[in-house]
Amino acid sequence: MKSKYVILASALLISVATFAQKDQIKSAEKALKSGDAQGALTILKDAENMVVNAKDVEQAQYYFVKGNAYLDLANKKVEEGKNLSSAAETYKKLIDVEKASGKVKFSTQAAASITEIKGKLINSAIADSQASKHADGAKKLYDAYLLDKKDTINLYYAASTAVNAQDFDLALPMYEELKKLNYSGKGTSFTAVNKISGNEDGFNNAKDRDLAVKLGTHEKPKTEAIPSKRGEIYKNLALILVQKGRSEDAKKAIADARKANPEDSSLILTEANLYLESKDYETYKKLVGEALQKDPNNADLVFNLGVISANAKNLADAEKYYLKAIEINPNYTNAYLNLAALKLEAEKPIIDEMNKLGTSAKDMKRYDVLKAQRENVFRGVIPYLKKANELDPKNEDVSKTLLGVYKALEMTAEAKALKATM
Template sequence: MKVKSILLGALVFSTSVAFSQTSNLRKAKASYDKFNEVKSIGNATLGVSDLNAAKDALEKAIEHEKTKELAETWTYYALVNADLALLDSTEAADGYIQKAVEARDKAVSLDSEKENEQNLNILNSILAQHELNKGVQAWDSQDFETAYGAFDRGLKYLPGDTTLLYYSGLAAVNSQNYDKALAKYVELVPVDSFSNNRQIILDVSRLYLMQGDTANAIKYAELGSSKYPNDSELATQNIELNLMAGNQEKIISTINEQVAKEPDNKNLHYYLGIAYNETGDLEKAEAAYKKALEIDPNYLDANINLGGLILNRGIDHFNKTNNANLAQSEYDTEIKKAYDIFDTALPYLQKAVEVDGKSYLALANLKKYYEIKEDQAKVDELQARIDALQ
C-alpha cells in the first residue's frame, strides 16, 4: 500500500506560561526546536541527538516541583516520545508510544486553559502517523485484522481523517468484517472533497447488498447516481438493485434517461426490456430486447428473454383461441397465427442455445418450442442435453 503521509503543522512555542520555567524545560524546548528544524527539511534522523537531549531534560522536568504539574512539560514529553517512536523501527517504539500517550492524557488533564491545544493537535498527528505506519506494515504482511486495528486507533487521535477512515474500511473489507467496513465508509460518503468519494458510495451500496440490506443498498445507489449523474457504474448499480427489488415501474424513466446518455449500452436496453416485461408492456419489452441484440447479437440473456417472451405470447394466443367458441375457419386462422408467433421466436431460441449450449433456460425454451411443434426427435435430443447438465 502506498502510504499517504499525514501532514504535520509547525509547532507553536508559547512565550508565556503561568509558572516560571526551570532550565530543564527551557533546555528541552530548545533541543526539540533544533530537532524540528532538521525534521522540517526532511532529515529527522539527523536530529536524533537533539531529540534525546530534549527527552533527558524533560525526564528531569517532570520530576521538578516547579514543572511537574505544567501542561507544557507533559505536552513536550509526549511530543518527544512520539517523535522517537516514529524514528525507531524496533520494538522500543511501542514503549515510546506508551509514554507519549500517557503524557498526552496528563497534559490534556492539566491544560484547563487550552494553552497547549495547538501543540497537542500536532501531537495527535504524530501519534496517528505512528498508527498509520503500523497499519501499513501489517497490510503489507497481509494481516488485515491487525492493520484495521492500527488504522482505527489512529482515528482516536484524528477523528474523521479521510486517509485513516479509508484505510481502516479497506482493511475491514479484506478481513471480511463488513460491519466495520460499512461504519468507516459511511463516514466518508458526505465528504465530497475525498478523492475516491464516488467509489466509496458504490462500495457502501455493494456492502449493504452483501449484508442482505437491499433498502440501504438502493438508498446509497440512488444517492450516488444523483450525486454523480454522469457515472455509468453508479447508474447501473441503481438500476440493477431496483429491478432486483421489484421496482420496475419506478425505474423505467431512470433507465430511459440513462439510455439517452448511453445509447450503445446493450445492458441498459436489456434492463429496459425486463422492466417493461414485468409491468406488462410486452410490445416495448420486445423492442428493447431487440435493440440490445442489434448491439450484440450474441447477448445470451437478451436472446433467452426475447425468445421466451415471444414463445409465451404465442402460447397465450393459442390458449385464448382454443378456449373461444369460434367457427372452424376462424379457429384455424387464429391457431395459424399462434404457430406463426412460435416460429418468430425460433431464431432467438436457437441463438441462445448456440451461444451457450449448457444454459438450462436456453435448452428448456427450445425444447418447449419443439414440444409445441410435436417434433419428438428434437424434444428427446434436447431433454438428453438437459439431463447431461445434472
C-alpha cells in the first residue's frame, strides 16, 4: 500500500514541477513583452535546472523566450557583444531541440534571428575597429564566423583584427584554423558606384551588378581579382609562433603551407622572411632566388623582396627591387613611395653631422658641402614623390612630404601649386 502512495506522490511532484515551469516561461514572456528583458532572464534562470527534463515543446519555448530576451538586451546596447552571442547560442539550442523532436514551431524565426545577429555582430565589430577596440571587434567577428562557418571570411577578418589588437594569443588559434581549412580568400569582386550615396557597392556576381547599372541605380562598374591571402595568413602565423619562441613550429608551418600550395609564390617570401629573422642569410638568399625564378614578372613579389631587403638594411638590393617593380608596373605607387623613403634615409647622417658643426671657417665650409649634399638628396626624391602624388593624390603623407621637399629647396612656385591642390 505504501509503495502505491509513494508512486502517486512522485507523479504529483512531477506534475507540480511541470506546471511551475510552464508558469515561469509564461511569466518570462510577460516580462519581456513589458520591456523587462533582464527580468525575463531572471525568471527563466529559476527554471534552468528543470528544463532538461521538460517536454520538447516546452524546452523549445524556453529557449525561444530566453534568446529573445538576450537579443532585446543587445538591441538596447546592454553588453551588446556578449548578449548577441548568448542569444545566438540559445537559438541554436532551440533549433537542435526541434530538429531532434521533428516538431518545428520556433526554428524558422530563430534562424532568421541568428542571421540578424550575425549582421549585428559584424557591424558592431566594424564600429569597434573604428574606435580602436580591436580585441572586442575580433571576438565579435569570430562569433559571427561560429554562427555560419561557411562564411570563412569572417574568421580571416577576426584573425587580422586580433593582430591589430596585438592580441596574439587570440589570433593564433584563428590562424591555425584558417591553415587547417586551407583558406585562400581568392576570388573576384564585382562593384559599382551608387548614384545616390556615391559609395562603391559590392555585388555577389557580375549579373546582379550589371542589372543595377542597367536599371540606372549604379554606374562605373568594376571587376577586380581578389588575390590569395594564404601568404599573409602563414606569414602572420609564423611570426606569432616566432614571437612565442616556437621558431621550429613556424618553419614547419611554412613548409606545410608550401607543400599544400606549391603555386603560391607569396609563401616563398614568407619563408624567406622567416629565415631572415633567424639570421640564416644563405637560406634566405636561396629562397629569394627561387621566388624570382618562379615568377620574375610579378610586381608584388619583386616589391616585397624590396621590403624584405630594406628591413635587412640591404639598401642597394632594396632599391634594385623597387626599380624592377616599377619597370614591371609603371603605376606601382608603393614602389615610388618606398624608393623616396629609401633615398631620404641618406638625409639623417647629413643632418646629424651638420648639427655637430661649430662656427669656425672650416666648419662653415663643411656646412656648405653638407647642405649641397642634402639638397641633392631632396632633388633625387622629387621624381618619385611627384609620381606617387600623381597616382595617389589623396595620400596626405605623400603631398606633405613633397611639399616639405619643395620648401627645403626654396621651390616656391612648385610649393604654391601643390598646396593649392591639397
